[in-house]
Amino acid sequence: MFTVVIIMAAGMLAGYLLRKHKKLISLSERLVMWAIYLLLFLLGVTIGVNDQILERFAEMGWLAFIIAVGGIGGSILIGWLVFTFFLKSKTGQL
Amino acid sequence: MRNSLIILLFFAVGVLSGVYEILPGWLLANDYSTRALYILMFLVGVGIGGDERSLKALAKFNLKIFMVPVTTILGTFLGITVVYVFLSHVSLTDLLAVGAGFGYYSLSSIIISDLHSAELGVVALLANVMREIITLVMAPVFVRYFGKFAPINSGGATSMDTTLPVISATSGKEYVITALFHGIILTISVPFLVAIILSLG
Numbered sequence: 001m002f003t004v005v006i007i008m009a010a011g012m013l014a015g016y017l018l019r020k021h022k023k024l025i026s027l028s029e030r031l032v033m034w035a036i037y038l039l040l041f042l043l044g045v046t047i048g049v050n051d052q053i054l055e056r057f058a059e060m061g062w063l064a065f066i067i068a069v070g071g072i073g074g075s076i077l078i079g080w081l082v083f084t085f086f087l088k089s090k091t092g093q094l
Numbered sequence: 095m096r097n098s099l100i101i102l103l104f105f106a107v108g109v110l111s112g113v114y115e116i117l118p119g120w121l122l123a124n125d126y127s128t129r130a131l132y133i134l135m136f137l138v139g140v141g142i143g144g145d146e147r148s149l150k151a152l153a154k155f156n157l158k159i160f161m162v163p164v165t166t167i168l169g170t171f172l173g174i175t176v177v178y179v180f181l182s183h184v185s186l187t188d189l190l191a192v193g194a195g196f197g198y199y200s201l202s203s204i205i206i207s208d209l210h211s212a213e214l215g216v217v218a219l220l221a222n223v224m225r226e227i228i229t230l231v232m233a234p235v236f237v238r239y240f241g242k243f244a245p246i247n248s249g250g251a252t253s254m255d256t257t258l259p260v261i262s263a264t265s266g267k268e269y270v271i272t273a274l275f276h277g278i279i280l281t282i283s284v285p286f287l288v289a290i291i292l293s294l295g
Contacts, residue, residue, distance in 0.1 A: 011139020025144035036200040041108035048112015064220035074173020079165040079247035
């Protein structure tokens with residue numbers, strides 16, 4: 001389970017050590033973009049061949065919307081409470 | 095916004111090619127996802143570690159600025175727990191895992207489809223794309239009613255890149271460092287929190 005996290009930490013260290021090599025970093029960023037496109041394409045294929053999931057697509061879209069609104073609403077509210085009553089900042093500098 | 099539309103386009107083309115079965119069987123028979131996820135996570139790490147702008151933002155660390163990502167994380171989980179009460183046939187850990195994407199739809203959907211199920215991965219993709227788009231569209235309204243930190247809280251992990259221009263325009267340029275710091279902390283926390291929450295489910 002934590003393999004993902006350790007691998008990401010190793011990547012951060014590698015990126016930090018290679019930070020002067022701009023071309024390498026920007027190559028890595030482009031690779032990330034294309035890897036994401038490929039993986040989401042493949043996720044789409046997995047969904048496309050699965051009739052059970054396809055039937056429930058609209059329902060999943062609504063669930064996603066409710067989660068998005070809940071997450072945004074909660075974080076704005078807690079942020080507003082904390083930064084209005086506890087840590088006032090007029091300038092954005094904290 | 096443009097980037098999230100491209101991503102959704104790739105996903106939609108994938109769905110269509112699955113539906114019409116135009117792909118060769120070997121593509122479906124093998125599961126490359128875990129290894130691909132590991133490579134992706136490594137490269138995402140390289141991008142953060144190698145970005146000097148990120149390092150400068152992280153150097154601003156103090157307890158107060160750290161409260162901004164903390165409010166986003168706690169608020170997201172609280173808000174989702176509230177909506178969970180009104181839903182049936184879903185588990186709280188599934189909802190929280192989706193919420194722990196904090197708008198980072200590409201990574202969270204891939205991690206969740208690998209560690210949990212393709213179905214929840216799709217919910218994560220949609221929910222987190224929506225989080226980004228709602229933030230882009232609603233930022234002026236959020237600032238007006240809930241203060242200048244609101245678009246940062248709302249943007250989640252995207253406050254370091256895709257929603258940063260709109261945060262700068264609505265909250266002000268002086269909030270850019272806070273937004274960067276916030277986005278970086280949340281980006282790093284996405285794989286941690288998603289994995290931890292799914293292991294509880």
